[in-house]
Amino acid sequence: MSTKFDVIVIGGGPGGYVAAIRAAQMGLKTACIEKWLDKENKPRLGGTCLNVGCIPSKALLDSSHKYHDAKEAYDVHGISVGKVTMDVGTMVDRKDKIVDQLTSGITGLFKANGVTSFEGMGKLLANKKVEFTAHDGTVTTLEAENIILATGSVPVNIPPAPRTGDIIVDNEGALDFREVPKRLGVIGAGVIGLELGSVWARLGSEVVVLEAQDQFLSLCDQDIAKEAGKIFKKQHLDIRVGARVTGSEVKKKGKKEEVEVTFLNAQGEEQKQTFDKLIVAVGRKPFTDGCLAADSGVKLDERGFVFVDEQCRTSVPGVFAIGDIVRGPMLAHKASEEGVMVADIIAGHKAQMNYDCIPSVIYTHPELAWVGKTEQELKAEGIKYKAGKFPFAASGRAMAANDTDGFVKILADEATDRILGCHIIGGHAADLIAQAVIAMEFGSTAEDIALTVFAHPTVSEAVHEAALAVDGHAIHIANRKKR
Ligand code: FAD
Ligand code: AMP
DSSP: OOOEEEEEEESSSTTHHHHHHHHHHHHHHHHHOOBBTTSSEEEEEEHHHHHSHHHHHHHHHHHHHHHHHHHSSSSSGGGGOOOOOOOOOEEEEEEEHHHHHHHHHHHHHHHTOEEEEEEEEEESSSTTEEEEETTTTOOOEEEEEEEOOOOOOOOOTTSSSBBBBBTEEEEHHTTTTOOOSSSSEOOOOSHHHHHHHHHHHHHHHHHEEEESSSSTTTTSSSHHHHHHHHHHHEEEEEETTTOOOOOOOOEETTTEEEEEEEETTTTEEEEEEEEEEEEEEOOEEETTTTOOTTOOOBBBBBTBOOOOOOOOOOTTTEEEOGGGSSOOOOOOHHHHHHHHHHHHHHHHOOOOOOOOOOOOOOOOOEEEEEEOOOOHHHHHTTTTTEEEEEGGOOOOOHTTTTTOOEEEEEEEEEEEEEEEEEEEEEEHHHHHHHHHHHHHHHHBHHHHHTOOOOOSTTHHHHHHHHHHTTTOSSSSSSSOOOO
């Protein structure tokens, strides 16, 4: 097998595999090294996202949502389905099948595009050489004109709640419960904690989410965060802000085990609560263990991220880094777009990424999705803005679908009308936000959206109406602004 390449990518997640495919499409001789082994020790591409992240979590969110709807939301349509039951094993097996399908799909795409796959560990050496250790221990030295580091991230562990068997788990363990825990604790009310908490709450767990920060979803627009807090409460997600976990103890209870969690509540009082399972979802950290030789020359920043410029160049010429190991949001689409940008730069094209236009989504029900600035950021930066808001309760399509929680909010510059941010909570928010992302990429004003024809009846009309509301002209709500 060849050992010389134009591009070697270390890591085959959504950053690395996309970079490898794009580089090959550009006519570059490309290799990708990936170390992942599945439960049966079979090599797998796709990284965190496909194996234990975005895709499996969405598979469980969709299954649990259907179960919940069948139990609670069909009656109103006149549909009666009798006793609704959930076979958790079947749900988890379906999720595993989707993961199998998608990860082997990447293997197929590598073959189709002529990307050489190396199954094992990659380590960046000096002088653009890469040490490859195959799963059988064989070591080969590879070299390339350009190297892309895409080694991703791993869950943060906190000393008060170390991972313990299948009782104190991280996101990986939480995707594989074989029965519904009666009492489920979740540490961290971030994206992962809320999504996984929702899955098991829908299936009947009593879920308590312990969040150290005093403010719920502090990074979101606070209008959205407040609405989400109210809705999650109705869904019996018991979210306790200002609750810092300080300890945990796994105890025997008959033949079973349970975990007692100690935390300080918002008043600083020590509290204890016992759960059947505990999910630790306190964030993720960049993963560079074993991937950089001492003399590789690649610099890390103070938080352990690989230090890069706006175009993902590291401190070593010809070595790039993308995705979760570099600054910016830890999101699959951000990793992939950085992969495309870097492959294009290596191929000699001018390429750049607009970091101001990366959408974020939380896939609860309703979904939360946003892009651009929040109201609190605009206020802090002293930017004068106009806000237009439209509730799904006033959307005919949302009413027909019996899915009327939430709203769309568009923020536009007061002087230029240019869209600065869009914040959505509601059914299909993850898909609706793309409209605002495209508008912002094109530098649109709120009026541009207001003058666009939207199909009726669609939930998208809420985006149209929110844009109209920016100047007090929404049709289906009373929103006249004083002139
Ligand atoms: P990764 O996907 O982590 O891939 C890195 C790969 O590099 C891994 O496969 C690893 O095995 C490999 N590797 C590491 N070191 C080496 C080495 N030395 N040699 C060879 N291989 C190596 N993001 C979204 O955008 N949307 C979502 O809905 C979403 N949901 C999520 C849900 C959960 C539960 C989790 C945990 C994450 C979720 N994310 C989501 C985040 C998303 O998974 C990450 O942002 C994304 O996977 C980052 O891509 P990456 O390519 O940088 O890294
Ligand atoms: P995210 O980074 O979006 O996945 O969110 C992780 C959340 O976990 C953050 O909101 C943190 O405040 C929270 N967190 C971190 N450590 C603790 C702890 N010891 N107890 C409770 N919450 C925590």
